[in-house]
Amino acid sequence: MVIFDSVKKEKVEFAPIKGNEVSIYLCGPTVYDDAHLGHARSSLSFDILVRTLKALRYNVTLCKNFTDIDDKIIAKVKQSGKSLSEITELYTQRYLDDMDALGVQRADIEPKATESMDAIRDMIVKLIQKDFAYVVEGGDVYFDSSKDAHYGSISHQVVEDSATQSRIEHTSHKRNPKDFALWKACAKDETICFDSPFGEGRPGWHIECSAMIDKHFCGNEDYTIDIHGGGADLLFPHHENEAAQSRCHSGKEVAKYWMHNGFVQIDGEKMSKSLGNSFFIKDALKAYDGEVLRFYLISVHYRNDFNFNEEDLQASKKRLDKLYRLKKRLPSSGSSVNKAFKNKLLEAMSDDLNISKALSVIDEMVGEGNEALDRDSKNKALKKELLSNIEFIEELLGIGGKEAVSYFQIGVDETTKATIERVLEERNLAKKAKDFAQADALREQLMAMGIAIMDTPTGSVWERV
Template sequence: MYIFDSVQKCKLLFEPLHDREVRIYVCGPTVYDDAHLGHARSAIAFDLLRRTLKALGYRVLFARNITDIDDKIIKKSLETGEPIETITARYTEHYLRDMEALGVLDADIAPRATESMEAIVAMIDRLLKSGCAYQSEDGTVWFDTSKDAEYCTLSHRCGDDDEAQSRIEHEEGKRHPRDFALWKACKERDVCYDSPFGRGRPGWHIECSAMIDETLAYKGEPYAIDIHGGGADLFFPHHENEAAQTRCATRQKLAKYWMHNGFVTIDGEKMSKSLGNSFFVKDALEVYDGEILRFYLLSAHYRANFNFNEEDLLASKRRLDRLYRLKKRIYGVKEGVPNADFQQEVLDALADDLNISRALAAIDERIASANERLDADPKNKALKKEAAADIAWLSQLLGIGGKDPFDYFRIGMSDEQIARIEALVAERNEAKKAKDFAKADALREELSQMGIQLMDTPQGTVWEKAE
């Protein structure tokens, strides 16, 4: 497999630290608000990476953290009067619910900052004792970037971003503009924990370094993990600072490969709460099914910036519809063996830095080919079994195509509509059993006038909205 490494800015042959084993850490959400499409894009991108590596035969250990102590969370608590624990529990639950709706697999390891305080304090203590950190008069502990000769070798952006970094860490007491807080001394109306260097709470950057070291890292090796991922906005300063902390505390490089997904924009504007155009996943899920959203967000290369708009989303849905039409056409057929050449073609595409465009083109061609062959030989069970197996394999690989096809084409219908239709279908079935074919035909016509088509199968009568 080849992946694009953000540090070297080129595609590299992926060679894991241990044969056929991959350890991945992806920065998760700060749970002070609901997840937006940027969170969804990142989660889906690295979910695809994880699924692809598994399909290629790797054993994958995947970690995604939850930041549940942070300035934004404290600010929200002060504004609303809600306890921090209530806020973080609610938005963690919402995040996990949204990810499930999008077909994102649960992390193997899901560390939380508040549950990792011992590891965080231990790493800060090591940095202080090694001289790579210092404590200012107010009790804040700072990372001393001048003590890390490799600082800024990750992102190569420090020269452009010194001013931004200085604004982020603007507090008095630090020695250099680039220095950043490891431990923030306790202030009035703050959340505080005990530590050898005084009461306070961790800075954002130290949390990930400590959680990786505690839960995922190979000990005593040149690199702690194989792959570190996240959104492009985290590359500097967050990932730069993580890498510096880990180098100085453990004498390890944090990750052998760094991967970053592109931004999400809405009609051309970068998503940002300050711009007031953040699009929450929960809002999108009220309008569109999670699998349709997943397929849309999956359809562009993970490194590309993604412009979210409804026109493209509907075009993406039509592409997904084709897969479900084929699945409907072979409804009730038991799976056979997937086509090996098709599998290889898709995996070869994804092994090229997750080249989703090539993979989807191969899938489109396979669907078209299956339909052509079934048109020529509609009763060929071997063709149907192979198509069913291909779709089942895609469901595991891409997280799409796993729904009942008739349920898929009912998406967007209300519970009341579905209940009314189910009642009419049941009434028609009873009429058929009673050999009242005139009534059965009349009910079929009534359903047809409602835009509903019926299909009598060995498994019973199924229905769908007319296309």
């Protein structure tokens, strides 16, 4: 397996720090609003990574956090009149529901910041003791970046003191512009506070990840975990800061490899709250099936920018349709996957998750499968093998797992189905009577309902267009 390490900025051979075990930490969502397509892409990117590693027979442990305490959440609490837990539980659940719809496998560990307070406080205490952090007037605790000789090694960003060119607003209490808050003291009228040896307050943004990783993974003498992941925008300052505090706390690097996914863009611009062009997953799911959305979002390499638009999504769906069209021709139970196919697919994915290559391997298999079935439609062994191939695709990429006929009928309710069946029967009678004008009229009738009919040797089937 080769992966692109975003710190080294090159593809590197992946080798776990401990035998066959792979530990991955992925920066999860801050639960103060519904998840958007960017969250989907990040989750999907690492879902594919985990699935690939598992297919390569690694034993993977994925940890994905929920940030359930921070400024934006507090603002939401104040503005909504609801309690902190009401807000965070609501959006955590919605996030999980959205991810389920997209076929994202659940993480093995899903820690929440508010449930990791002991680990967070312990880490800050230790950083203060070791003189890597200082308490400031007012109660804030800052990390002293000047004490970390390797600060900057993750993002390669140079933060200058005289940063007049930068958009950074300097906070007066910091000793150095690179310093960042480990603990934010409670404002006078603030009610959402946590106890700590350094006064009431709440954790800074970066510390929770370090604390959770420290709590859940042990690693070896050089690294705590194998892979640390997240969106490209987290590289700086989030991951730089996280790496710094972890390094100073434990004396070892937090992660051996860093992987970052690219952005989802709308009309060529980054999708973000401030630009007002966010696209919520739940809204996309109203118009498209979760699997179709999933397939579209994973079809572009994870490090590239992803420009979302509905025409491309439609085109992408047609590609997925082809997989199901083949599956439609297959029996319900398989035998074993074609070795050459499996190897080619894994080989593609082992190259830093080369999804384009993988999809072309699949398209090739589908084309050859159809052709072979055209030639020899009764070949049971072939059919079983083809089904097994699709089952392997499902395991590796999380697509193609549905029952084929129902895939093409998603979103059609029972009463409509009954109507369709009735018209279909009528049309069959017309066809038997060679009344093709009537048969075509009935087909037109269904077409007007968005239903397409396809006549096959074994009868007529219908699909939603």
